Amino acid sequence: MADQNGEKTEAPTPKRRQESREKGQVAKSQDLTAAVVTLSALLAIQWLGPSMWGKLLNLVQAGLSEHDSLSAGGLTATAGSFASVMIWMLVPIFIVVLIAALVTLYWQVGWLLTWHPVTPSFSKISPLQGFKRLFSPRTAVTTAINLGKMALMVAVVYWTVAGTIQQIIFASSLAAIDVYRLAASMVFDIGLRLAIVMLILALIDYTYQRQRHEKDLRMSKEEVREELKHMEGDPLMKRRRREVQMKLAMQRLQQDVPKSDVVITNPTHLSIALRYDSETMSAPKVIAKGADWMAFRIRQIAAANCVPIVERKELARMMYDAVEVGQEVPHRFYEAIAEVLAYVYELSGKNLGPRPVPLAS
Numbered sequence: 001m002a003d004q005n006g007e008k009t010e011a012p013t014p015k016r017r018q019e020s021r022e023k024g025q026v027a028k029s030q031d032l033t034a035a036v037v038t039l040s041a042l043l044a045i046q047w048l049g050p051s052m053w054g055k056l057l058n059l060v061q062a063g064l065s066e067h068d069s070l071s072a073g074g075l076t077a078t079a080g081s082f083a084s085v086m087i088w089m090l091v092p093i094f095i096v097v098l099i100a101a102l103v104t105l106y107w108q109v110g111w112l113l114t115w116h117p118v119t120p121s122f123s124k125i126s127p128l129q130g131f132k133r134l135f136s137p138r139t140a141v142t143t144a145i146n147l148g149k150m151a152l153m154v155a156v157v158y159w160t161v162a163g164t165i166q167q168i169i170f171a172s173s174l175a176a177i178d179v180y181r182l183a184a185s186m187v188f189d190i191g192l193r194l195a196i197v198m199l200i201l202a203l204i205d206y207t208y209q210r211q212r213h214e215k216d217l218r219m220s221k222e223e224v225r226e227e228l229k230h231m232e233g234d235p236l237m238k239r240r241r242r243e244v245q246m247k248l249a250m251q252r253l254q255q256d257v258p259k260s261d262v263v264i265t266n267p268t269h270l271s272i273a274l275r276y277d278s279e280t281m282s283a284p285k286v287i288a289k290g291a292d293w294m295a296f297r298i299r300q301i302a303a304a305n306c307v308p309i310v311e312r313k314e315l316a317r318m319m320y321d322a323v324e325v326g327q328e329v330p331h332r333f334y335e336a337i338a339e340v341l342a343y344v345y346e347l348s349g350k351n352l353g354p355r356p357v358p359l360a361s
Contacts, residue, residue: 161190257307263309274286
């Protein structure tokens, strides 16, 4: 019944996954990247912050001592030095943030470069499609989730500020530098707690995105059958190709096996037809071989054309794996094959001629 209704109950095929990936349709969470970047930036600031703060204070003090603080030239020089040092101090933080973003994206989707998501498409600019997406159940769920995230973050901010309310009340009695430190500490604590909450929510969102993506990729049984048919070809055409290949193989056997000097078998599963002409060949050559039914046909053709059939189990097995049709037999088989040919020629009264060299090796 599920198949008749076209319900998508089957796991996606590798081809379906690859096509989806090429279109940029992968399971990922933008919130996860944002959370990791924010958290890594805060940790980098916490690690580098004290030294940065000390350098800035020293720079300001040096600037005020070396220049007239009220002159335009002194202020300009101090501001320029301050900006230059600030940029160089921020470079490590930018590097940490960049590495965190790249690692997070790679962990989610791997190496992926596609222009399909930014390719112009009528469905992306169609007002009707946009209206449907705006009021779809998926959009409603996403909106509800975002509202829940916002409420949770507001609660985290309130909880953090409430914990330092006493320090805020008495901040007016502190020195200016202490007020700045208190404000920086509060901002850092709020940012760090928000980043941790964001990271937890993002991991949950990423799990949900993977499940939803997997569900979107699911296929009906009919889709699986159609895809397998396109990948492997029409079964009818495959059967016809096999029939043609088998017909051609039989024609080659009918032509080549009667020309052989001997057919070596093991005795039923493998058959190898050998031909050796001492005047034109340096070594015996395999002109046909087959296993099971093909081996049976080789023996039939050989018997019908009075080609000797010799049973050598070990030799047949070793040669079948080592020598292809049209190839000369390797040196290691010379002695065994020479004995077989000598036996066959002795029965038929044919002269073996010069033996392949070296036979003793």
